Amino acid sequence: MEQASYIISQVINGLQLGAVYALIALGYTMVYGILRLINFAHGDIFMLGAFFAYFLISRFGTPIYLVFFATMAMCALAGYLMEKIAYKPLRNAPKISLLITAVGVSLFLEYFCSLKAIFTPDYIGFPRPFEVSAWNISLGGIDFSFTNVQVIIFAITFFTLALLYLLVYRTKQGTAMRAVSHDQEAAALMGINIDHTVSLTFMVGAALAGVGGILYGIAYPQINVFMGIMPGIKSFIAAVLGGIGIIHGAVIGGLIVGVSEVVVSAFLSSTYRDGVIFVILLIVLLVKPSGLFGKRIDKV
Amino acid sequence: MLEVERLEKSFGGVRAVDGFSFHVDKGETLGIIGPNGAGKTTVFNLITRFYTPDGGRMRFMGKSITHLPPYRLARLGIARTFQNLRLFKDLTVLENITSAHLTGHSYSPFAGIFRTRRHLRIEREARDNAMMLLDFLGLGGKEQAPAGSLPYGEQRRLEIARALAIRPRLLLIDEPGAGMNPREIQDLVATLREVKARFDLTIVMIEHQMGLVMNISDRILVMDFGEKIMEGTPSEVRKDRRVIEAYLGEEPV
Amino acid sequence: MRFFLDSRKLILLAAGIYIVLKLLFSSGIVSEYIQQITIYVFIVVLAATGLNVIYGYTGQFSLGHAAFYGIGAYTSAYLVKTLGLNSVFALPATLLAGGIMAGLIACIIGIPILRLRDDFLGIATLGFGILVRVFFDNSDRISETLGGSRGFTGIAKLTNLEITFVVTVFLLIVTRNIISSRYGLFWRCIKDDETASASIGIDTTRMKLMAFSYGCFLAGVAGALYAHLYTFLHPSNFDFLKSIDFLIIVILGGMGNIAGTIYAGLLWVGFIEGLRIALPSNILDLRWVFIPLLLIVLMMWRPYGLMSKKKGDG
Ligand SMILES: Nc1ncnc2c1ncn2[C@@H]1O[C@H](COP(=O)(O)OP(=O)(O)OP(=O)(O)O)[C@@H](O)[C@H]1O
Numbered sequence: 001m002e003q004a005s006y007i008i009s010q011v012i013n014g015l016q017l018g019a020v021y022a023l024i025a026l027g028y029t030m031v032y033g034i035l036r037l038i039n040f041a042h043g044d045i046f047m048l049g050a051f052f053a054y055f056l057i058s059r060f061g062t063p064i065y066l067v068f069f070a071t072m073a074m075c076a077l078a079g080y081l082m083e084k085i086a087y088k089p090l091r092n093a094p095k096i097s098l099l100i101t102a103v104g105v106s107l108f109l110e111y112f113c114s115l116k117a118i119f120t121p122d123y124i125g126f127p128r129p130f131e132v133s134a135w136n137i138s139l140g141g142i143d144f145s146f147t148n149v150q151v152i153i154f155a156i157t158f159f160t161l162a163l164l165y166l167l168v169y170r171t172k173q174g175t176a177m178r179a180v181s182h183d184q185e186a187a188a189l190m191g192i193n194i195d196h197t198v199s200l201t202f203m204v205g206a207a208l209a210g211v212g213g214i215l216y217g218i219a220y221p222q223i224n225v226f227m228g229i230m231p232g233i234k235s236f237i238a239a240v241l242g243g244i245g246i247i248h249g250a251v252i253g254g255l256i257v258g259v260s261e262v263v264v265s266a267f268l269s270s271t272y273r274d275g276v277i278f279v280i281l282l283i284v285l286l287v288k289p290s291g292l293f294g295k296r297i298d299k300v
Numbered sequence: 301m302l303e304v305e306r307l308e309k310s311f312g313g314v315r316a317v318d319g320f321s322f323h324v325d326k327g328e329t330l331g332i333i334g335p336n337g338a339g340k341t342t343v344f345n346l347i348t349r350f351y352t353p354d355g356g357r358m359r360f361m362g363k364s365i366t367h368l369p370p371y372r373l374a375r376l377g378i379a380r381t382f383q384n385l386r387l388f389k390d391l392t393v394l395e396n397i398t399s400a401h402l403t404g405h406s407y408s409p410f411a412g413i414f415r416t417r418r419h420l421r422i423e424r425e426a427r428d429n430a431m432m433l434l435d436f437l438g439l440g441g442k443e444q445a446p447a448g449s450l451p452y453g454e455q456r457r458l459e460i461a462r463a464l465a466i467r468p469r470l471l472l473i474d475e476p477g478a479g480m481n482p483r484e485i486q487d488l489v490a491t492l493r494e495v496k497a498r499f500d501l502t503i504v505m506i507e508h509q510m511g512l513v514m515n516i517s518d519r520i521l522v523m524d525f526g527e528k529i530m531e532g533t534p535s536e537v538r539k540d541r542r543v544i545e546a547y548l549g550e551e552p553v
Numbered sequence: 554m555r556f557f558l559d560s561r562k563l564i565l566l567a568a569g570i571y572i573v574l575k576l577l578f579s580s581g582i583v584s585e586y587i588q589q590i591t592i593y594v595f596i597v598v599l600a601a602t603g604l605n606v607i608y609g610y611t612g613q614f615s616l617g618h619a620a621f622y623g624i625g626a627y628t629s630a631y632l633v634k635t636l637g638l639n640s641v642f643a644l645p646a647t648l649l650a651g652g653i654m655a656g657l658i659a660c661i662i663g664i665p666i667l668r669l670r671d672d673f674l675g676i677a678t679l680g681f682g683i684l685v686r687v688f689f690d691n692s693d694r695i696s697e698t699l700g701g702s703r704g705f706t707g708i709a710k711l712t713n714l715e716i717t718f719v720v721t722v723f724l725l726i727v728t729r730n731i732i733s734s735r736y737g738l739f740w741r742c743i744k745d746d747e748t749a750s751a752s753i754g755i756d757t758t759r760m761k762l763m764a765f766s767y768g769c770f771l772a773g774v775a776g777a778l779y780a781h782l783y784t785f786l787h788p789s790n791f792d793f794l795k796s797i798d799f800l801i802i803v804i805l806g807g808m809g810n811i812a813g814t815i816y817a818g819l820l821w822v823g824f825i826e827g828l829r830i831a832l833p834s835n836i837l838d839l840r841w842v843f844i845p846l847l848l849i850v851l852m853m854w855r856p857y858g859l860m861s862k863k864k865g866d867g
């Protein structure tokens with residue numbers, strides 16, 4: 001029974017982390033779907049989100065719901081600029097040139113923000129917008145607890161995903177995104193404005209990562225300019241696990257990666273948590289390179 | 301020489317090749333014709349194993365080749381060209397051919413590092429053989445040009461030369477006449493005949509240009525919707541009503 | 554032997570450079586620090602040449618090259634320390650061991666990941682780099698000697714100008730010869746068009762594995778030289794940024810161009826170390842603000858690589 005409750009609490013913790021990964025993974029998967037680009041700097045947008053929120057809360061005492069909207073808007077702007085300045089000029093260049101550029105953008109954002117004059121290279125505490133409280137539940141003789149932070153994270157993630165779903169499947173812009181992702185040339189022939197659609201995809205992905213950044217700050221209240229690196233890579237792996245380009249795949253992948261990471265930390269050692277992810281990646285690539293929900297395609 | 305039995309392949313919902321069987325005898329030239337999207341190229345990609353068949357069996361010179369990877373098929377003597385040209389564009393014309401020759405003529409990395417006699421001899425043979433092939437296909441004097449810089453017709457011929465450099469027994473050619481004018485087609489017909497005689501080849505050729513395919517093939521196979529709709533000598537095929545309807549359009553060619 | 558005969562010009566040139574360097578070093582004009590950096594340039598060039606074989610010649614993108622450099626460094630340092638091989642004469646053996654270890658691990662890891670291409674291969678190698686970093690950080694659990702996250706200390710200083718020089722020049726000539734042999738030709742074919750390569754009978758899987766293992770072998774040897782030059786190893790010396798360092802050198806020098814890698818390595822180390830001397834340490838952080846910008850500008854200026862004549866749209 002002890003063991004069972006422990007496992008359940010760890011899984012809940014894993015889902016909490018996984019929810020954040022899912023939010024980041026969505027941006028990776030959408031951008032990859034549309035441009036075939038691994039936007040390496042996407043994890044840094046997540047970092048920017050956490051920092052924007054930090055400043056809004058601690059400097060300006062902005063109410064938390066406004067923090068969400070403002071952060072999403074700022075991250076969307078950052079995503080928009082990133083695409084226009086760094087990636088658009090290379091739209092027709094070889095894939096690797098784009099990836100190297102993305103790595104450059106990522107390093108630039110990290111080290112630029114680490115300057116004392118911008119943010120700081122040190123860890124800083126993320127302000128708690130509310131008091132943490134926990135509930136104890138007993139189900140069928142198994143006790144476990146969860147916190148209001150977790151409830152809020154799940155609620156907001158769920159709400160954001162619902163919005164994304166509406167955008168992608170119920171609006172004209174969403175249809176355009178899916179069309180471009182399916183076949184760019186055909187979409188262009190149908191009169192879809194590719195540039196707008198790409199921009200919108202970057203903005204939506206960045207806004208989601210921004211939400212992830214705030215939630216991460218609330219859940220693990222230490223932030224740092226390099227905080228986006230590992231979650232970024234893990235979320236990308238989550239997107240690959242779910243099947244790159246597939247929206248629900250990114251969500252499920254994120255949850256699986258989050259839970260595996262927490263469970264491995266709890267039962268093996270926290271020092272192996274980063275290693276586990278690579279093992280997951282290897283297994284996916286070996287067993288089903290197209291991911292859990294992807295279809296296999298031959299190419300010549 | 302090559303026997304293909306009930307080959308199958310679908311992409312998503314599309315049955316690109318649907319229970320397709322055929323055979324080629326030694327020394328024969330087989331033409332495959334059929335409308336766009338009939339599945340002709342897919343058959344080549346299945347034979348050379350760039351696609352994994354969903355079903356069916358293949359034998360080459362009595363040996364099952366269904367499960368062999370592409371490079372092994374090449375070494376067994378099946379060479380091919382590609383519909384959309386796949387030269388090594390950044391390599392020189394000469395290197396495009398020596399590379400193919402050298403896959404069948406091996407020396408160890410050690411020999412390469414220390415430049416042993418064997419290494420030098422094989423490299424020289426590769427060069428001589430390549431020069432011979434280039435002359436043969438009318439590409440003499442262009443050895444050092446990057447393959448990507450050649451005009452289209454010469455690129456097509458270079459691809460044939462590269463395929464010949466592996467000393468194949470069976471040559472699969474996908475639309476060699478595409479984008480060529482009637483004069484070039486005539487040259488191509490002559491070249492292919494010479495090539496065939498000189499290298500003792502069996503040829504399977506996909507082609508839309510009737511002038512070319514009717515002229516050179518011993519037997520012709522007509523494909524539509526992934527299936528064989530008829531088979532016969534060029535003159536039989538020319539007369540067949542189904543073929544005229546399905547493929548050749550209203551007027552017989 | 555033909556190996557030396559064909560390379561006599563290069564060997565003469567190298568000998569000339571060696572004599573000049575040796576005179577400078579022993580005359581006392583150049584400080585210990587500069588001497589160390591000069592040797593370090595060779596090491597970096599060797600490791601970057603390895604990446605050039607993998608990426609520049611064969612087209613297999615790697616973001617984890619520093620991991621193999623690290624594996625070579627740790628292997629050689631560990632052997633020297635535990636076996637007490639504190640002699641310059643044993644060094645070639647441990648250098649070789651470092652290289653072979655790196656090459657072997659590259660071979661094992663390459664079997665699954667070299668099926669991937671381009672960006673996915675980049676992420677997989679990056680992931681491997683992280684895995685190796687996690688391993689180095691926890692290495693003290695396996696053996697106290699390895700030092701874990703505290704770093705590997707007390708490594709014998711065995712690397713000197715002579716050995717670095719001989720090893721680097723020898724391996725560069727070996728590399729040049731492989732590149733101009735059928736193996737190098739196949740690598741370039743694979744980079745150009747993998748499907749066409751298979752169609753003419755190139756065993757692409759094996760050739761990619763060979764290039765990857767050989768390139769990582771070079772990195773391993775370079776890492777081993779590094780370990781015995783600086784006598785201290787830390788997991789952070791072999792992280793992602795180090796891999797980026799090598800990548801920048803290969804791109805700057807021109808993909809598939811060994812001479813370019815040599816110049817670029819010299820230029821790059823000179824540039825980085827020059828900044829270290831010229832700039833006060835608080836501005837030094839700016840380096841990593843400008844390096845990525847340089848990378849981005851390079852990519853926009855020449856998206857097909859520095860040596861390519863193609864520009865812009867394609
Ligand atoms: N890699 C692939 N993925 C999805 N569908 C494919 C693929 N390759 C071929 N197809 C489909 O299979 C069918 C047959 O194509 P194939 O290229 O074999 O035709 P073909 O007879 O060579 O036509 P053409 O004369 O135009 O060259 C087509 O509907 C094509 O769209």
Ligand SMILES: [Mg+2]
Pocket residue numbers: 340341342383
């Ligand atoms: Mg075709």
